[in-house]
Amino acid sequence: MPDQKTVLVVDDEPRYLGLVQINLETDGYNVITAMDGQQAVEAVAHNKPDIVLLDVMMPVMDGFTACERIREFSSVPIIILTAKGEERDRVRGLDAGADDYIVKPFSAQELLARVRAVLRRAERGHIEDFHEPVFRHKDLEIDLARALVTVGGKEVSLTATEYRLLQTMASNLGHVLSSEELLTSVWGPEYKDDKEILWVCLSRLRQKIEADPKNPIHIVTRQGIGYLMPPAEEAA
Missing domain, CATH: 3.40.50.2300 (Response regulator)
Incomplete structure (x- = not known):
């Protein structure tokens, strides 16, 4: 086949x-x-x-x-x-x-x-949820047509799951997403309680896209609530 x-x-x-x-x-x-x-x-x-x-x-x-x-x-x-x-x-x-x-x-x-x-x-990961062909957030760019991510003009290699997680955050710019919402959207409803897999994937993603992973500007944590990609003008 x-x-x-x-x-x-x-x-x-x-x-x-x-x-x-x-x-x-x-x-x-x-x-x-x-x-x-x-x-x-x-x-x-x-x-x-x-x-x-x-x-x-x-x-x-x-x-x-x-x-x-x-x-x-x-x-x-x-x-x-x-x-x-x-x-x-x-x-x-x-x-x-x-x-x-x-x-x-x-x-x-x-x-x-x-x-x-x-x-x-x-x-x-190749299905787009955006109106523009390229999504930009500070020094981060996502080329939707090629599923290509760059930070400061340098290409970043992401796994399919990391890309899907980043894409989900970007398509919900300015909105806080709970762990359950992210797990359901990225991994599927059967994973909604598996926070460990989200924490590890998010940590790995931050290592790749953040200049200072301990003080992220692209994906920030709202303690006890969830995760947010803030509008670019609000990102520290």
Whole structure:
């Protein structure tokens, strides 16, 4: 099929690798596999998958390092696979540039739902909510036609989720958005209570677009209320 999506599945456990591959292929995806982080980096570079499912605990190169390496040259959506209860792994994976996480063991339905949700976010990132082709806020520019972000004239590389978060804030210029509103808009209604994933993504986004991430001017926090992109004339 012409619009068939390719999924790279990376896991050193053959049992998980096989089960995930079967479930994805049954749902119509093309699947390629790798068994360590180094293979994952090479597969992304050579095969250009549409999404990556990346286990964190692997030999040769772990998933965290692989995620960081991939982010050096690609914004492909990445879902990390973590062990149950390992909150530190989830945060570390999101910090490394992952778009989402799924906790082992997981059902086929949960896996497929997460993959669909992340792919939808990546595609929605190119849907525009603005009347002008270029959105400007102080030294920040968003070229909607090319989904290109620059700060001070220099291009900034964002993941699909980071771009969608920035776009959502920009399209609500001057309006405070609650955590629940952002999570529902960017990640989907099933994520409305997952504030951790928002905090990590927002922190990562600020590191990329703010001159001083601790004193942001593009996306500011309204304590106890939500987040705001203030009108440019109000931005400090």
